[in-house]
Amino acid sequence: MKKSIWMSGILAASLLAVTCQVSRQNSRSTTQTPANQTVETVPAFTANPSPAHLTPEQSLKSFRLPKGYHLELVASEPMIHEPVAVAWDGNAKMYVVEMDTYMQDVDGSHEHDPISRVMLLEDTNNDGKMDKSSVFIDKLLLPRMLLCVGHELLVNETDTYDIYSYKDTNGDGVADQKKPVFNPGKKAPGNLEHQRSGLDWNLDNWIYVTVDPVRFRYTNGMLKADSIPSGSGGQWGLTHDNYGRLFFSSAGGEVPALGFQINPIYGRLEFRDQYSEEFNAVWPIIKTPDIQGGVQRIRTTDTTLNHFTASCGQVIFRGDRLPSDLSGDLLISEPVGRLIRRAKVSNKAGKTTLENAYQKEEFIASTDMNFRAVNMYTGPDGCLYIVDMNRGIIQEGNWTKPDSYLRPQITRLGLDKNIQHGRIYRLVHDGIKPGPKPQMLDEPSSKLVTYLDHANGWWRDNAQKELIVRSDPSVVPILKVIATGQKPASALGRLHALWTLEGLNAIDKTVILKALTDEDAQVRKAGILLSEPQLKQNDESLLARLGDLKTDPSFDVRTQLVLSLSYSSLPKAKALAQEVIALSPDNEMVARAQKSLDKNEDVKKFGRKLGSLDETDRKLVLTGSTIYKSLCTTCHGSDGKGLESKAAPPLLGSQRVRNRNKEIAIRILLHGLSGPIDGQTYPDVMPAMGANDDEWLASVLSYIRYEFGNNQNPGVRPADVKAVREQTAGREKPWTLPELGK
Structure with missing residues (x-):
């Protein structure tokens, strides 16, 4: 789903670009790396794709895939409609989140009606296709996150931070028990594309989400929140690899992948060269005129999307029933381009880098104009699962207004008519049979322990989670035997044993010290992570043992050592961290890790700078800080300097921010801003935020003016916003700088 905050104001030249029918061969080479060998049943490029709705059987014929790969239909309408996310319980029952009111017409009418659902699907004959369904939860408001824990399902809806647990106690496939597990009782700001996704139970037993600066711990049936000072980042989609490294993406900032260098709890760290500019280019196999970013995002030679603009639903494939060279690769969906990128993930002296697996080609691409993959997962059977909303419009109503670039393309093609469909596919490969169905919920804890070393990451993750949810102490002895290497297990098996012990509150110093020498x-890196509670307690003997790793051959280990040493207040810890950096003079990852920590510490201390403000302004700035970090950073950057993708203008130093006349900034936030900004043209316009109340707008502007412009007098009060709102009542189009200059 497109989550941009800015939208192109250029409309006049668009129709010429849309009608361009130059052959694909003129636009780029179709040469592929040898690994691809794309099946030729689907053309390399289709100049005039039909916008008509296709049956599932027709859609299956629309995909261009590498040789040997095939998509199989798992579920489709009428069993499901408008699917956006799935989760499996320990017995492989599939829960599907439906956003049934998402863009049912070009205006997004009745979008917030509480009529969406969570469906429960089952494959009763093990043929890979769902044949039994029930409405597990009905009458929801655009549900967006879900997570299975034991026999319960955790669900979050749009416009709220609340998370509830649902349970079916009588086995009829319908939830009949509901209880709150996280209930702050606060309304979530922003439209549905600027709110959280995730609930990803990571290797470290923290549950991560996007957008909001928070992570959760599942304890005694409740979610306990832990703040992430610098924010978690990202928008729609979140995944982790075998070692707990998180991968976010930001459609609004046109950033296909971010946040994968270090855990966000330590701060933010990105490199200019973590992937090349060429990586940002995408390669659809059909003309893609319905591009919200306008003509700047259209490849003029063939009218295809030229850049990531709606990256989402990413997954690190960790299954065991597809070719082994796919394992560990990052897959990123681009629903506007009707394609899925395959990225090779490399570790270069501790720095993680990404590279397209193919030359000017994509892993999966479709000629079906309604193919809208929004999420992907490694499944219980070891295959890849793809959630396809299969619809015409994939941008929220803020970006389809009458004066937008996109609206004429939607209406001309009739894309607004393609609604209430949806497919779930699984990717299979010739000669590789999907794996068996798990029965974890019915098996003893001793059996679950054996799955911690399973070849399929889904089994390892879910066995660990189930053991922790059960809180069964009987498995602690065998877990210690596995973690310390006394019982043969792979490195991944030892990792999961270590973190299962941690989740059971059964990790001890002896086990940690053994991990440090693995x-x-x-595993050594995990040992450092697991030592952080003792470092907080300033355990000097443990600190001495950590010193043995200062010249570790792995820069992953050295980087983690610098990060984790920040938990100790001992001067020896700070000296050791500096020594690690000095012993790695040519490694930018180690040095940058410390800089991220320093900046993170500044964020923690942010409140101290507010002492000069009165209580009202201080509250507004603090509230605005939370809103900005969860919503605005995806385009303007956490530091207000903008992004390298130039998705939006910088705020730092902007005259609109620094100007003593508060009305200019208020007008922009109320109604939006279009056209060139300070001589620079941006792909999107600033959409109106006037749907939010006066206090919300005053808070955002107070923070922006305080942090990026006029920190002595941020001074935007709700009454100021109210006055400008009344003066400009009836205005429906964005401002331009010449208008504001008057």
């Missing part, structure tokens, strides 16, 4: 670098 032959595998990722």
